[in-house]
Amino acid sequence: MKQAHQHIDPPKWAERFFEWYCYPPLYDSIIGDLYERFDDNVEQYGQRKANRKFCFDVLRFMNRHTLKRKGQSKFYNNNMSILSNYFKVGFRNLMKNRSFTAINILGLSVSMAVCLVIILMINDQLSYDKWQANSEETYRFTHYDQNEVNIPMATVPMPLGEAMQDKFAGFEHMVTFRRGFGGDVIQNGKAIALQGYFTEPSFFELFSFELERGNPETALSTPNAIVLKKDIAEKLFKDQDPIGQTLEVGNKGVYQVTGVLKEFPGKTHIKFESLVSLSSLDKLEKNKVLGSSIGNWGNGSETWIYFKLRDGYSIETLKGYLTEAEKEHYEPESDEGKEFTLQKMSKITPGPLHGNQIGAGMPNFFVIGLGVLAILIIVCATFNYTNLSAARALTRTKEVGVRKVMGARKGQLTIQFIVESILVSILSLIVAIGLLQFLIPAFQSLQMSSLLEWELKPDLKAYLQFFGFSVLLGLITGIFPSLYLASFKPIQAMKNSVSNSKLSKLSLRKALIVTQFVISIVLIVSSVLVYKQIKFIVEKDYGFSKENILNVHMQGQDFAKFENELEKLPFVESVTATNNIPSMGTEYSDDVKLSDGDETFSMNYFDVDEDYISSLQLELIAGSDFIKGAPSVNKRAAILNETAVKQFGFESPLEAVGKQFYIENDSLALNVVGVVKDYNHMMLIMGIDPMMLRYDPSGFRIAQIKVAGFDIVKEISAIEAVWDEFDPNHEIILKTFQGEIDEFNAFFFDILYIVGLIAILSISIAGMGLLGISTYAIQIRMKEVSIRKVLGASVKGLIFLLSKSLSIMLMIAFIIGFSLAYMANNVWLNQFAYRTSFGFDVFLMTALAMVGIGIATIGWQAWRATRANPAATLRDD
Amino acid sequence: MNSKLGEFEEIVLMLVAAQHEQAYGLSVTKAIEKELKRSVTMSSVHTALYRLEEKGFVTSKIGDAEGNRRGRRKRVFIITSQGKIALKETREARNHIWDMIPKFIFDIA
Numbered sequence: 009m010k011q012a013h014q015h016i017d018p019p020k021w022a023e024r025f026f027e028w029y030c031y032p033p034l035y036d037s038i039i040g041d042l043y044e045r046f047d048d049n050v051e052q053y054g055q056r057k058a059n060r061k062f063c064f065d066v067l068r069f070m071n072r073h074t075l076k077r078k079g080q081s082k083f084y085n086n087n088m089s090i091l092s093n094y095f096k097v098g099f100r101n102l103m104k105n106r107s108f109t110a111i112n113i114l115g116l117s118v119s120m121a122v123c124l125v126i127i128l129m130i131n132d133q134l135s136y137d138k139w140q141a142n143s144e145e146t147y148r149f150t151h152y153d154q155n156e157v158n159i160p161m162a163t164v165p166m167p168l169g170e171a172m173q174d175k176f177a178g179f180e181h182m183v184t185f186r187r188g189f190g191g192d193v194i195q196n197g198k199a200i201a202l203q204g205y206f207t208e209p210s211f212f213e214l215f216s217f218e219l220e221r222g223n224p225e226t227a228l229s230t231p232n233a234i235v236l237k238k239d240i241a242e243k244l245f246k247d248q249d250p251i252g253q254t255l256e257v258g259n260k261g262v263y264q265v266t267g268v269l270k271e272f273p274g275k276t277h278i279k280f281e282s283l284v285s286l287s288s289l290d291k292l293e294k295n296k297v298l299g300s301s302i303g304n305w306g307n308g309s310e311t312w313i314y315f316k317l318r319d320g321y322s323i324e325t326l327k328g329y330l331t332e333a334e335k336e337h338y339e340p341e342s343d344e345g346k347e348f349t350l351q352k353m354s355k356i357t358p359g360p361l362h363g364n365q366i367g368a369g370m371p372n373f374f375v376i377g378l379g380v381l382a383i384l385i386i387v388c389a390t391f392n393y394t395n396l397s398a399a400r401a402l403t404r405t406k407e408v409g410v411r412k413v414m415g416a417r418k419g420q421l422t423i424q425f426i427v428e429s430i431l432v433s434i435l436s437l438i439v440a441i442g443l444l445q446f447l448i449p450a451f452q453s454l455q456m457s458s459l460l461e462w463e464l465k466p467d468l469k470a471y472l473q474f475f476g477f478s479v480l481l482g483l484i485t486g487i488f489p490s491l492y493l494a495s496f497k498p499i500q501a502m503k504n505s506v507s508n509s510k511l512s513k514l515s516l517r518k519a520l521i522v523t524q525f526v527i528s529i530v531l532i533v534s535s536v537l538v539y540k541q542i543k544f545i546v547e548k549d550y551g552f553s554k555e556n557i558l559n560v561h562m563q564g565q566d567f568a569k570f571e572n573e574l575e576k577l578p579f580v581e582s583v584t585a586t587n588n589i590p591s592m593g594t595e596y597s598d599d600v601k602l603s604d605g606d607e608t609f610s611m612n613y614f615d616v617d618e619d620y621i622s623s624l625q626l627e628l629i630a631g632s633d634f635i636k637g638a639p640s641v642n643k644r645a646a647i648l649n650e651t652a653v654k655q656f657g658f659e660s661p662l663e664a665v666g667k668q669f670y671i672e673n674d675s676l677a678l679n680v681v682g683v684v685k686d687y688n689h690m691m692l693i694m695g696i697d698p699m700m701l702r703y704d705p706s707g708f709r710i711a712q713i714k715v716a717g718f719d720i721v722k723e724i725s726a727i728e729a730v731w732d733e734f735d736p737n738h739e740i741i742l743k744t745f746q747g748e749i750d751e752f753n754a755f756f757f758d759i760l761y762i763v764g765l766i767a768i769l770s771i772s773i774a775g776m777g778l779l780g781i782s783t784y785a786i787q788i789r790m791k792e793v794s795i796r797k798v799l800g801a802s803v804k805g806l807i808f809l810l811s812k813s814l815s816i817m818l819m820i821a822f823i824i825g826f827s828l829a830y831m832a833n834n835v836w837l838n839q840f841a842y843r844t845s846f847g848f849d850v851f852l853m854t855a856l857a858m859v860g861i862g863i864a865t866i867g868w869q870a871w872r873a874t875r876a877n878p879a880a881t882l883r884d885d
Numbered sequence: 886m887n888s889k890l891g892e893f894e895e896i897v898l899m900l901v902a903a904q905h906e907q908a909y910g911l912s913v914t915k916a917i918e919k920e921l922k923r924s925v926t927m928s929s930v931h932t933a934l935y936r937l938e939e940k941g942f943v944t945s946k947i948g949d950a951e952g953n954r955r956g957r958r959k960r961v962f963i964i965t966s967q968g969k970i971a972l973k974e975t976r977e978a979r980n981h982i983w984d985m986i987p988k989f990i991f992d993i994a
Contacts, residue, residue: 040957
């Protein structure tokens with residue numbers, strides 16, 4: 009033998025690789041042959057070539073004879089039958105432990121149902137514009153206003169598009185949208201509101217919208233041409249052919265229908281009912297029907313511009329031209345200044361929050377927030393499963409032992425228990441899909457759902473996602489308990505003496521439970537606070553009367569005539585006019601100053617008539633009301649609120665009366681005739697700004713009618729009758745003042761609803777988790793309890809003993825959770841001008857909830873344990 | 886079971902018989918290289934041996950660890966009686982074909 013070459017070894021990795029794949033019974037004989045051959049080759053060709061040949065041989069040896077295989081038999085494996093056995097045993101085991109199974113499945117399915125809704129919402133959001141052929145290549149211009157809040161605006165000045173086309177040759181298509189089109193169409197004696205955008209013929213080239221009727225090349229080219237969405241066309245014309253028909257749209261003129269759009273194959277972030285040729289805009293702006301946007305670099309809030317570049321032109325070059333345009337058209341550091349940016353169409357919905365969106369959309373932080381919430385909920389439920397299965401392990405030790413003796417390997421046992429957890433999660437999925445049928449309508453009845461046009465209908469793809477989700481969940485939840493179960497030593501397992509030290513190591517499980525409770529305490533406290541805050545807002549004294557006041561929108565009709573008609577009704581106490589309803593988030597303001605050269609400040613105003621103060625029961629603290637029947641005097645009068653008095657720097661309300669001030673851009677001076685006590689004219693989260701009441705009949709858009717309120721239904725129908733006679737063309741828009749404010753507050757109720765639901769969910773999941781772990785913690789101490797009982801321990805003492813450690817845990821969770829909740833909730837509450845207090849009541853409520861849960865879980869289990877017959881537990885020893 | 890004997894298998898089987906009770910993967914490989922002047926990979930010889938075992942023409946047992954094998958034992962292959970029959974049958978078939986060749990063909994050479 010050549011001893012000299014004994015020390016040269018073939019490449020280690022190849023040896024290791026061979027060992028990894030080789031079927032063990034063949035390993036020795038083959039690797040021996042390989043070594044022999046290697047040594048020969050070293051002698052014959054040298055080490056390098058021998059190495060190469062060795063590696064080559066190792067690779068060549070891979071075939072069906074030499075690969076590792078499962079099972080004992082060479083060519084038969086019984087994986088399928090063992091798998092079905094796993095399912096069978098798993099199912100029997102679930103049936104055996106009904107209470108555990110119920111807790112597991114209930115906890116998982118409830119949280120799963122919420123996750124499914126969230127998956128649907130996220131799917132819905134992600135479906136936006138995906139059907140558009142150019143969704144990845146289409147961009148729009150956006151801008152940031154200088155010296156403004158840092159939210160980007162989706163709109164840009166209209167001349168930007170043309171300016172860019174002059175500078176840059178790379179545009180394939182560019183589409184300009186301009187808002188402002190809309191108004192009532194009188195059709196068959198009824199007014200139908202129509203909304204839309206001005207746009208260009210290139211619309212049909214850039215976007216994938218198609219026409220069902222009409223020619224896409226010409227439909228939007230001539231002035232006063234209109235293209236309708238299918239549903240609105242059907243609404244307007246019923247069975248008639250819409251093409252060629254004319255529509256008179258509000259004060260915007262007469263339009264001829266040149267096309268009807270096909271139903272869109274998917275959702276789009278561009279929300280419109282109709283499209284009007286951009287060439288119609290010129291006349292409207294000249295006649296001052298609409299504000300100026302053509303060629304106006306100062307108006308950055310009316311126009312959207314979308315475009316697609318030709319192949320080979322880069323978006324980066326365009327950015328350079330945008331910076332150039334900023335410098336050309338805006339003075340540096342001026343208030344008008346804008347910074348232009350770009351946004352890809354596929355990134356619009358869901359996308360970052362933009363002002364002036366072309367349609368309502370959910371900003372992406374909301375989508376991300378929902379996702380985080382889903383993960384949080386599911387993590388809680390996962391903890392439960394892990395805890396409960398680990399707890400249940402005690403009852404499975406014999407089975408594990410027997411299986412191991414029969415030759416089951418650790419991997420097989422792991423798979424067995426993972427299969428069981430997948431079984432649980434699939435069962436939960438079935439329950440969750442059942443729950444979904446109730447959850448979807450509940451979510452869809454939310455206000456924001458209709459605003460954002462949520463479509464939460466699960467399709468086949470969604471069901472597949474659900475299934476994948478539940479299998480994955482089963483896998484994740486099952487991994488820890490199954491590794492643990494599979495690690496039992498057979499003899500110990502059979503003797504039922506699995507080391508208690510291992511099982512009683514509760515630290516991980518305790519940490520999980522504490523985390524769960526911290527999360528749910530934060531959520532409980534938050535929902536209590538959200539509830540308190542909303543109640544506070546709803547019940548707060550606004551400073552004006554809403555009682556028995558009905559709001560009727562004038563819809564362009566003359567207020568004075570309507571008032572005359574109404575005053576004939578016996579139950580009408582007063583009728584007043586205004587341009588705006590207070591506390592609803594809409595503000596009209598002008599810049600005012602005391603005299604020339606003074607600093608101006610922004611002052612909100614309401615255009616009202618002389619009955620306003622008395623109808624709304626505002627408190628006049630100085631001066632007088634508008635004078636009845638003296639419009640010319642009233643037109644030069646203003647009534648301030650206290651904040652405005654302070655802002656002007658008057659010493660007292662009395663001093664303010666009789667003073668004059670000016671509205672910027674208006675040389676006319678207004679006389680302060682009176683001062684009202686501050687009331688909440690802005691939405692309640694805002695506070696009170698300087699405000700004035702002016703007398704301006706041209707602003708009278710809403711009639712506020714105070715009625716006796718004896719029989720409100722009858723009174724409303726009487727007013728409706730008056731309206732129908734007064735204006736047969738328009739449907740009456742009548743709402744109660746209170747109803748209108750409630751509707752505005754409904755958004756807050758939506759949030760309350762969601763937060764409350766999630767809080768209930770998380771607390772029930774956490775409660776179930778605690779029930780599981782207390783059952784388990786007490787089970788392993790049964791012998792101890794029995795011995796103590798035999799020795800004469802009292803039931804009270806035993807309950808105390810058993811619940812001590814878990815109660816301490818609950819307390820720790822409470823302290824951490826409450827302090828976290830305190831910090832987190834103060835952040836959002838401080839955003840409100842009027843906020844509710846944290847208060848002892850919140851603390852007490854949460855604490856009571858915790859005590860209740862503690863008694864229902866730990867206490868109950870401890871009580872049960874102490875009631876058990878000691879003879880039964882001790883018999884075996 | 887497929888008990889046909891392939892061409893390559895036939896050579897391997899013959900060599901197993903020739904190296905009586907001494908045949909293992911590498912020895913057969915070396916013999917093919919030496920006797921037939923033909924290069925062959927070790928893995929194909931091994932594969933042929935396993936296949937012969939499946940067909941019942943050879944059996945195997947664990948042998949010694951002689952040689953530069955780092956102490957790994959050989960798998961020694963021994964021809965079975967079924968293998969012997971198969972070998973004889975192919976031999977007869979070949980002889981029969983050989984006999985069909987007219988004698989004068991070799992005379993020209």
